Amino acid sequence: MKLTFQEQQIEFDMTPSPDEVVAKINELLKENYYFSHFIADGTEIYEEHEDYLIVNVDRIEKLEIIAKTEKEFLNDILLSAEAYLKRAKPEIVLLPEGFYSNPSSEVKTKFGQLMEGLQWLDEMLAVIDESNERPVDWDKCMELSESMKTEIVSLSEAVENSDNVLIADIIQYEFIPIFESLEIEIGKIIDAVGTRHNLS
Incomplete structure (x- = not known):
């Protein structure tokens, strides 16, 4: 080989x-x-x-390795995070209404997907924060990341207590604004130091 x-x-x-x-x-x-x-x-x-x-x-017989520099790797993470936020926003906006009434199994499934997405987003932000190629204007993203961590804890407590109104409030008044702000900040960083693929 x-x-x-x-x-x-x-x-x-x-x-x-x-x-x-x-x-x-x-x-x-x-x-x-x-x-x-x-x-x-x-x-x-x-x-x-x-x-x-x-x-x-x-x-x-031949094994060719494809790898990225740290800068390319971080750019891809930022693009993935931005794409996730864009996709998640229309879904997350519908969730509070589902919890203010009696949440259906579909609402609970979408809530599960939100929790997975939050965990993924949190891990991505941590990877970028610990990297040598950390973007210069990164502090605002880390503030949003800290807010997100705090709200994840509050959300978990609301779930444990089966407090549907509180779950809806946290999503409506905390996560939706955090997602919107993160999307803006990550977009600014990509436009300042990253590259967007396939722009015609």
């Missing part, structure tokens, strides 16, 4: 174990790059990389 990343090539004399391949990939990328995906003999593999290697390692 031949392992390539940019100008670098590693040739394995014997069939390596999946762990050896992963270790070599990590060695090639070091701290300067974030792994994106790999191309195994022309097939792009975007997820479950280790599982793919376990099944196919003895058949792969």
